[in-house]
Amino acid sequence: MELLTINNVWMMMCTALVFFMHLGFALLEIGLTRQKNTLNILFKNVFIITIGLLLYCLVGFNLMYPGEFNGFFGFAGFGLDSPLTADGALDLTYNEGYTYWTDFLFQGMFAATAATIVSGAVAERMKILPFMIFTIIYVGLIYPIAGSWKWGGGFLQTLETPFHDFAGSTLVHSVGGWAAVVAVCLLGARIGKYKDGKPQAIPGHNIPLATAGVLILWLGWFGFNGGSVLSAEPGMTSLVLVNTSLAAAAGGVVCMLVSTVRYKNLDLTMFLNGILGGLVAITAGADQMAPTDAIIIGAIGGAIIVFAVSLIDRLKLDDPVGAIAVHLICGIWGTLAVGLFGNLAGGNQFLSQLIGVGSYALFCIVSSFIIIFFLKKTIGIRVSEAEELDGLDAHEHGMEAYPNFRLNEH
Template sequence: MDLATLASGLDTVWVVLTAAMILLMEGGFALLEAGFVRQKNAVSIIMKVFVDITFGALIFYFFGFAIMYGKDLSGLIGTSGFFLGGDLSHIDLTISHETYWLFQCAFVIAVISIVSGAVAERINFHAYILFTIAMTGLIYPIAGHWVWSIGGWLGGLGMIDFAGSAVIHALGGFAALAAAVIIGPRIGKFTEDGTANIVPPSNLPLASVGAFILWFGWFGFNSGSTLSATNGSIGHIALTTMLAASAGGATCILFTMLRYRKSDPPMVINGSLAGLVGITAGCAFVSSGAAILIGAVCGIAMVFATEYLESKKIDDPVGAFAVHGVSGSIGTLAVGLFAKPELIEGLGQGYTGLFYGGGFQLLGVQALGLAIIIVWGFATTWVVFKLIRLVVPVRVSRDEELVGLDVGIHGVPAYSQDTDFIELDQLKR
């Protein structure tokens, strides 16, 4: 066996394993969101995660991957690779196209899961399925093509987003914001004078386990984006990922103690996630010190963003916008500030952060790309939900919301008391 074949085999194993780690993050999303919402809506969270995985994977296989990574048309959209067939010769990697699809499929599933939390406890299940198809088949693949594909126009300008602070998290976060605005707040969330009522999470230990699973999966998210088991930056990427997450959580512990006189558990959970989101764009290109700073800033910004949404009477039950939209934006811009020359070497001229003498070129490109992706994510989500409303209601009925989506929509509660067995003929009466 020659070295090239051996390297290809190692890369394939690495990418498949990290893709599996990212897919495990869906378990994290399920537990996190189920813990944050009320008991009567836990099953609905799980069902939406299953929609994300099943419909998301199929749609991305049918045409999402082709639109994202197919042969470029004017820097805007891919035109080959439907059903993983046709001409994909331009994707020149040491792994197969099937392996590459699997890794990218894990990413697209994560994007739609971000939106899931923002519309929890009141979205119509049919409407959610339709939006999942739109997000995984068009909205995300088109944005991803612009930045990551060969010939994409934002990538051609020099935008850097190593593992998706912009393409995945900012896009998903602002799509979540649009969806939350359109669908409206939960019944009773806000009083007539606009004051926000606290809706206590049903199970914070469950939510925290979900966050830990997401944290674990993030090492696959970031380190796996090397697409190579022999890439020397894997260790550095894992280090910056760990430090940013820790800084986000630690900052939230201290900041909420000062602000609320008590350390706020949901904020701390989301603070660590905010740090992870923030470091995703630049994990390979910033120093460990910059990673700590990025994580800390994202943690504090997440708290203010959460408070701001409530002041505007926008209901986001799990903090999807504050964690993903805000922190993804900060992380994308941070690349333009902190990208180190020795870490980013090989990408071309002008790819150096402002604080390392690179001037405003990279920062300007990052800001432009971020703005485009934010507008794209928000506007397309708004339009898609307006179109969905012509077909099915986007929100459940008042009675279904009050009784809970688990029973009202899916016909089964998440938790039930032990009872004696019921004879089948008794159910027929």
């Protein structure tokens, strides 16, 4: 009983840290975009976490953990169970690491993250209503079905060499990243982003807020990865937190160095995204790596950010916050790295990691395309040119985030 209490308290602390990450995402996103769209972005982020929790309660949790199922789709019923004993006490036999309620809340915090990734990629030009509809479908159905394939005991878990994704480089970050790519392709670039085929900088309005957002995310990742141990077991928990921090630090430093050599300036936004790239990359294998492996994985993730951002610009995919580079490309790298480094390294594991990456790519691209394309052809997904130039705050919400402070913007 005492051990359960200790484990459960740790899991609830991690749940709070993952919840705190949503503030980090919001601050990062508003910091890297323009003042006139601040309220719109904050509205989306608040909507994602509120509707995400409700949907995960009503359908998502039992889609993701359906019990015995065919490995691809299962559903254990609507709503949460009431795990009580005959005398009305809480049934503590659910799990030695945490209670049923803690399990739901911890996993529910993860669920909303996938849509938050998409929010950053489509910032400053997507209508609020279609984004909300997309969030409901993607968080309520697509994410938990995808999650069941591994964490719910589905076909990826039952491969001869099971696919490994400790805390969600693919299950969370790439699931959001693939949808972000599809959404950006169907939306098109912001007005003024490309001139004569060349990308133009559209500076964010508050880099201090973006910096605060990244540091909050780094802190929250202690819950994201640390809680994925699913207990307070001291050895594994400590190793996971060390690996998480080392990968983040290596990602930031290497991204800063590579971007400085390439662009001849010390770009703070690259530095920040390098930290996030390292965090995303280590998330799949934080439980399997020695600290040196974590540094290498994070460092490669940081270097990837520089070249991924450049590639995305050349492809004319307008991603205001670098979400695709950070969450999708570094998510893929981190997932494949499990087969190259650490305790699971080997050809069979690498093949399983490839199967997992490919399975999620196919499912997420097809499902997100169907949802967003349908919305585009029915209610439309992009605001008008006038609305985009004036800012989404005024047109979508009828108010401003900073009513007493105006900035000349184009």
